[in-house]
Amino acid sequence: xxxxxxxxxxxxxxxxxxxxxxxxxxxxxxxxxxxxxxxxxxxxxxxxxxxxxxxxxxxxxxxxxxxxxxxxxxxxxxxxxxxxxxxxxxxxxxxxxxxxxxxxxxxxxxxxxxxxxxxxxxxxxxxxxxxxxxxxxxxxxxxxxxxxxxxxxxxxxxxxxxxxxxxxxxxxxxxxxxxxxxxxxxxxxxxxxxxxxxxxxxxxxxxxxxxxxxxxxxxxxxxxxxxxxxxxxxxxxxxxxxxxxxxxxxxxxxxxxxxxxxxxxxxxxxxxxxxxxxxxxxxxxxxxxxxxxxxxxxxxxxxxxxxxxxxxxxxxxxxxxxxxxxxxxxxxxxxxxxxxxxxxxxxxxxxxxxxxxxxxxxxxxxxxxx
Numbered sequence: 355x356x357x358x359x360x361x362x363x364x365x366x367x368x369x370x371x372x373x374x375x376x377x378x379x380x381x382x383x384x385x386x387x388x389x390x391x392x393x394x395x396x397x398x399x400x401x402x403x404x405x406x407x408x409x410x411x412x413x414x415x416x417x418x419x420x421x422x423x424x425x426x427x428x429x430x431x432x433x434x435x436x437x438x439x440x441x442x443x444x445x446x447x448x449x450x451x452x453x454x455x456x457x458x459x460x461x462x463x464x465x466x467x468x469x470x471x472x473x474x475x476x477x478x479x480x481x482x483x484x485x486x487x488x489x490x491x492x493x494x495x496x497x498x499x500x501x502x503x504x505x506x507x508x509x510x511x512x513x514x515x516x517x518x519x520x521x522x523x524x525x526x527x528x529x530x531x532x533x534x535x536x537x538x539x540x541x542x543x544x545x546x547x548x549x550x551x552x553x554x555x556x557x558x559x560x561x562x563x564x565x566x567x568x569x570x571x572x573x574x575x576x577x578x579x580x581x582x583x584x585x586x587x588x589x590x591x592x593x594x595x596x597x598x599x600x601x602x603x604x605x606x607x608x609x610x611x612x613x614x615x616x617x618x619x620x621x622x623x624x625x626x627x628x629x630x631x632x633x634x635x636x637x638x639x640x641x642x643x644x645x646x647x648x649x650x651x652x653x654x655x656x657x658x659x660x661x662x663x664x665x666x667x668x669x670x671x672x673x674x675x676x677x678x679x680x681x682x683x684x685x686x687x688x689x690x691x692x693x694x695x696x697x698x699x700x701x702x703x704x705x706x707x708x709x710x711x712x713x714x715x716x717x718x719x720x721x722x723x724x
Contacts (some may be wrong), residue, residue, distance in 0.1 A: 401668065402429065403550075403643040403689030404501075404508065407535075410638045412554050413514040417457040421450045422507050425484075428500045432493055440488050440496075447503075448481045461514040470513055477506045515554070520620060522558055526610065528721050532560035536714030538567055541707040542577075545696030549647060551688040553717060555614040555638045556621065559649050559659070559687040562609050564718050566598060566661055567709045580702040583669045587650060588706055589662035597660020609649060611656035612685045614638045624657050627682030641680040644668040645690025645697050648680070665690065665697060 400406055405426055413419075424443040431440050451458070455474055462470045480503040487499040518533060532553025540547040553560040566572060572589060579587040590596060598607045614621040616636045627633050641648070646666040651659035666680065690697055711718075 399642050400426075401643050403645060403691050404504070406639065406643055406689060407550055407552065407691075408504070408508045408511060410552060410555055411508075411511050411515060412518065413461060413511055415458065415461040415511070415514050417450060417454050418461070418507070418511050418514060421447055421458070422504070422511070424450070425500060425504050425507065429497070432496060435491075437488070437491055441485075444481060444485050444488055448478070448485070451478055451481065458510065461516070462510075463513075463516055466513050470510060473506060473510050473513075477503065477510070480506055518554065520557065522621075523623065526558055526623075529558050529607070529609065530561040530565040530721060531557045531719045532564050532714075532717050533557060533719055534714060534717035536560070536564050536711050536717055538564070538709055538711050540572075540693075540709045542696060542700060543705045543707060544699045546693055547645075547690050547696055548692035549645075549688050549690050551647070551714075552639060553687075556612050556685055556687040559609055559612050559685045561718060562607070562661075563649075563663065563687060564711060564715070565720070567711055568715075568718070570708075571598060571661060572706050572709045574705065574707070576703055576705050577700055578702065579664075580700060580704075581667075583667055585664045586667060586697065586700055587662060587664040589650070591661065597662060607660055608657055609659045609685075611651065611659070612687075613682060626656055629656075633682060635682075637681050637686065639686035639688075641666050641678055641684075641686060642668065643689050644694055646686055647688040647690065648684045648686045651684065659685070667697070 400409065408422060424447045427443055428440055431443070451474055455471075458474065459467060459470055480499070484496070484499040484503050487495040490496070512535075515534075520533070522529075522531065532551065534553050536551045536553070538549050538551060540549060551560045551563055553564075571591070575588055575591065577586055577588045578590050579585065591598070595606065599605070600607050610623045611626065612621045612623055613627060614637065615627065615632060616638055622630060622632075627635060627637070640646075644667065646668060648664055648666065649659040650662035650664050651657075
């Protein structure tokens with residue numbers, strides 16, 4: 355008999371998404387600054403997981419955000435075949451890199467300046483290739499070229515994060531933290547998923563997950579629920595418990611609900627945005643990308659999450675980004691950035707063969723022992 359029969363709450367909420375959306379709120383979920391928000395076309399939600407991760411970086415460089423916005427807009431503009439506007443945005447991006455490099459480099463530590471300058475040189479070449487692709491007016495060439503340029507912008511922005519030293523409240527000092535980001539590869543019986551886990555926005559939730567990965571907790575576990583176009587869930591260990599029992603303390607580890615809201619300097623703990631009276635505000639990590647990764651929890655206990663997690667199988671026709679009931683109710687802590695086709699094939703009973711941290715393990719901080 356399991357300790358709790360509470361994970362059904364996630365599916366209940368998800369099943370509301372097709373009908374109980376919060377309209378008239380605009381379909382926009384942008385974890386970014388007001389200036390960048392104003393530059394993106396209204397009514398278009400950001401659904402690219404890499405874009406969401408770029409926007410969630412805790413940096414303060416308006417020039418970098420302007421550069422990013424000019425390139426991010428291309429995805430929206432190409433749908434309307436606005437080729438002249440696309441050409442204009444590329445030229446603006448090239449001008450920023452060429453004429454305002456000092457502004458971009460101003461946020462980067464001295465010891466990383468040479469690396470950043472080399473990256474800007476690569477970005478200049480990448481933008482030339484993007485411009486050539488745009489001249490063909492061929493989406494199959496343009497969009498990969500845009501993605502390649504934005505990957506370099508994301509690398510540059512990642513270098514702008516300095517002196518990240520956020521410390522969660524003392525009552526959570528016994529929990530592992532992820533002070534930064536980590537990338538994991540999840541090998542499943544249907545293929546691999548590459549996931550970026552974001553400790554900048556959810557240090558405890560991300561830290562718990564990476565700690566369990568390092569313990570090989572998830573290796574061999576099955577996916578226990580698969581609702582087509584809604585949710586894929588895993589992390590329930592064999593035996594009577596629903597989550598992780600710390601072998602040292604013999605205690606069931608629970609993780610508080612942890613949500614960072616745009617404009618806040620630290621996450622909100624232990625309460626949903628609705629209960630906090632902030633239901634119209636946007637989490638920095640929203641449920642707006644296919645493969646959004648979040649912590650499962652009892653439907654009636656914001657602080658009852660442990661090891662179980664779920665992927666939101668986002669479909670814009672069913673769950674419009676920015677108009678769902680999950681934002682602010684469950685803690686997002688990462689996104690699948692590679693392996694979408696694998697995610698689409700996974701079903702209940704398929705297995706996680708292994709999960710390995712391939713980058714960022716140095717950002718995992720274990721609690722001090724007494």
